[in-house]
Amino acid sequence: MAVYTVLEESDIASFIGRYGVGTLAGYQGIGDGIENTNYFVSTDVSQLASETSTADQRQFVLTVFEELERSDVEFYLNWLQVLNDGGLPVAAALVDSHGSSLQTVEGKPAALFPRASGGHLDNVTVEQAFSAGAVMAKMHLIAAQHSAQHDSPKNFAWVEDSIAKLLPLIDDADAQLLTDSWQQAMATLPQYELPSGIIHTDLFRDNALFDGDDVSCILDFYSAGNGRFGYDLAVLVNDWASEQDGELNDDKHRAILAGYDSVKARSQDEIKAWPLLMQLAAIRFWVSRLTTIHLPSLDHRPGALTQTKNPEQYKAILLKRQQLA
Ligand SMILES: Nc1ncnc2c1ncn2[C@@H]1O[C@H](COP(=O)(O)OP(=O)(O)O)[C@@H](O)[C@H]1O
Numbered sequence: 001m002a003v004y005t006v007l008e009e010s011d012i013a014s015f016i017g018r019y020g021v022g023t024l025a026g027y028q029g030i031g032d033g034i035e036n037t038n039y040f041v042s043t044d045v046s047q048l049a050s051e052t053s054t055a056d057q058r059q060f061v062l063t064v065f066e067e068l069e070r071s072d073v074e075f076y077l078n079w080l081q082v083l084n085d086g087g088l089p090v091a092a093a094l095v096d097s098h099g100s101s102l103q104t105v106e107g108k109p110a111a112l113f114p115r116a117s118g119g120h121l122d123n124v125t126v127e128q129a130f131s132a133g134a135v136m137a138k139m140h141l142i143a144a145q146h147s148a149q150h151d152s153p154k155n156f157a158w159v160e161d162s163i164a165k166l167l168p169l170i171d172d173a174d175a176q177l178l179t180d181s182w183q184q185a186m187a188t189l190p191q192y193e194l195p196s197g198i199i200h201t202d203l204f205r206d207n208a209l210f211d212g213d214d215v216s217c218i219l220d221f222y223s224a225g226n227g228r229f230g231y232d233l234a235v236l237v238n239d240w241a242s243e244q245d246g247e248l249n250d251d252k253h254r255a256i257l258a259g260y261d262s263v264k265a266r267s268q269d270e271i272k273a274w275p276l277l278m279q280l281a282a283i284r285f286w287v288s289r290l291t292t293i294h295l296p297s298l299d300h301r302p303g304a305l306t307q308t309k310n311p312e313q314y315k316a317i318l319l320k321r322q323q324l325a
């Protein structure tokens, strides 16, 4: 259950009051998520003079950022606005009557977002895989036009540092595989000139909502930062197009790449570096999942331990991707 900051009805009503979006009609803590506190909130807009729609209620998500620094939240809210202005399906924070999107709740940063329609996918069709690739390419096109700078909390420097800390804690065969794979990848990466910008870094299926075949909202930008676009795409493919044993599902893999290329054609170097990028993305999540288990005190996310994800899955994906190189 991802509600760490418990809010009373009166807290939520006064929070909502800053926005002029009607009176509180209902609220419910959101069970999904591991990092922040989220509530679904609905308001009654029937008394609002400005309301032109026929609906009686509007739906929002109230987020309390449990661990992020205020300056980081500020960056993410601005970035969401940039993506929203560029036409990407994201939920940009509402601005209150004083012109601010960033609030404070119990001393922590907080914001109000429109609630997006759509649901999470259990099984991905090739049409949905195509849409996911296309929407990521659109996001990268917007990012390529901006010179924003932000360190992703789990960038390659973090991976390298975490590997060093993990080596004494994991079995010898895994330690060897991790060391060799990482060193080989880092030695090969500079051969390629790979375009970069602000990337999502964690676009797993649980961070996207779908209406039918279309992405209705990309969620959870709170690990975004500078990185290579091809690496972001590899993170997506490893989650959306892997079988249980880590093997690539050819149809979904092809559909994601076709969707991506239909919006932003990959460069020759991005294509040549593709197996390497998938390996890097696999190492990153093998390492973060190992870290949650072996170094829990370093994991800043309050719900990480209760929602532990299986590191072996990403080791299997790494081994399968190495066979493609
Ligand atoms: N704007 C939104 N519209 C609809 N659902 C949302 C929205 N924001 C969050 N959610 C729901 O809340 C869940 C948790 O949000 P997320 O940002 O992933 O949390 P956390 O940062 O804690 O991991 C999402 O998986 C989604 O189901």
Ligand SMILES: N[C@@H](CCOP(=O)(O)O)C(=O)O
Residues within 6 Å of the ligand: 154, 202, 204, 223, 285, 288, 289, 301, 309
């Ligand atoms: N998608 C990740 C969970 C989020 O991980 P984080 O390391 O970016 O906080 C996974 O499935 O491991």
